[in-house]
Amino acid sequence: MNLKEGIKKVQDFYILSVKAPIGIFQRPVYIRDIIEQMDYAGAGSLFIVLLVSLFIGMALSLQVSAELGALGLRMYTGRIVGISIIREIGPVAIALSFAGRVGSGMASELGSMMLGHQVDILRVYGISPIKKLVTPRVISSIVMLPILTIIGDAVSLFGGYYIVAFVSHQSGSFYWSQIRDIMIFENIFAGIAKPFIFGYLISCISCYMGLSTSGGARGLRRSTTSAVVLSTIMIILSDFVLTRILLYLLGMRV
Amino acid sequence: MIEFRDVVLSYGDHVVLDRLSFRINFYERVAILGGSGEGKTTILKLILGLIRPDEGRIIIDGQDITVMSESELRDVRMKFSIVFQEGALFDSLSVRDNVAFCLREYSGLSEEEIEERVRALIRRLGIEDAIDLMPEELSGGMQRRVAIARSLAAGRPKTMLYDEPTTGLDPLTSDNICAMIKELSSGEPPDRMGLIIVTHKVSDAAKVADRFMYLKNGKITFDGDMKSLKETTDPELRAFINELFTIEGRC
Ligand SMILES: Nc1ncnc2c1ncn2[C@@H]1O[C@H](COP(=O)(O)OP(=O)(O)O)[C@@H](O)[C@H]1O
């Protein structure tokens, strides 16, 4: 790949990621496609999100409880688990599952539409593939990922509660009172802002990769893999950056 | 008029089209022959402005389309319709919804009117039985028919573009599709709907076209009618069109 192609790719990605969300404000709006994508990305991902969140909540709680127990602070498990889940682990773990399931699905679907000339047909008929294909996917991701994250966080906290109350034999009501204490605006805002941005990144990256597919089955493999790998990297990197920014914005000292 | 002027297109180091030039009137019935990978599909995509050449001009109706934006190209694309190699049907939509696609998108017709038009088209192409099926349930021949119906629903194009419409079909179905294509472009110029068919199946091209071009190494090395095609002295082209002579007796 030479420099010119590289610049062209960055430019194409930039155009896609700007135009796609704006598409929702311009007629025609493809409501049916948006609903279908929301169903696929949201309802379809519920099971994996529930499963992943439950076990992460329980494992984290076991670990923290054991460590705090050594310090004689076991009753504070709830606070540590709650903060970690809501602000860090919940958003990241669920975004990673989402990238694996929905991001790869978007890239392979759009990729095979590219290879089968279906995207060309849209353009021949004067329909913008970005508006028709990318906008519904981006919108559904930035709506659904935060919702999934909220559900997942709740399930994780329940998992934590189960460990605290029935395995470590601590006070369950004290666990919940600590969780209530950390349900302040700063934490909730940080916990929702992240999946919103992750959803945007995953959908833009995956759609871009799908729409730049060429070269048959191998090309499809390449674009699907790149979609998931790039999304994963971007989630992890942007999580760090976002954490820094949010801590700064919310005036918390590190 | 569709005109290519010294069009060059390459992917990396691989030069697909090498200073390609030709002129085709909208109402003509042209077959572009060539082996696979010679750039036949690429030519159709260039005509529609789906890809841009590296060099050269592509002039449609007097306008240079290589410098147009995507929104300006909309009007140019309206002059054409295309049937891609495997049909390129939307696989999440039924046959009815595929054919109705354009009408739903921008005709502003009511659902009843759309249904009526879709039924008329489907009857014309003889695919009534398939109306509620999904694309993956259709045979190759059926898929092409649905694709033709869908491209006609958008309105009457000046020229239809067919990308290997008979490749991968049995001889009987091929015949059928050819007859269909021929019938759609019957009539007298300049009113008739023209066609450009790209294919490596010479005998099928012979059934629908009356002007033939041979694409080789990114250039048109032959351009003429059936008579001169059969009399060509180019040994390679003779080998390529060999099947025309072997089935001579049958026709
Ligand atoms: N997106 C692409 N990237 C790289 N090479 C391509 C691409 N599209 C087509 N090609 C190459 O261009 C040549 C012509 O392709 P095409 O027009 O599809 O051939 P045909 O339709 O005659 O079989 C082929 O050799 C193909 O490998």
Ligand SMILES: [Mg+2]
């Ligand atoms: Mg081809």
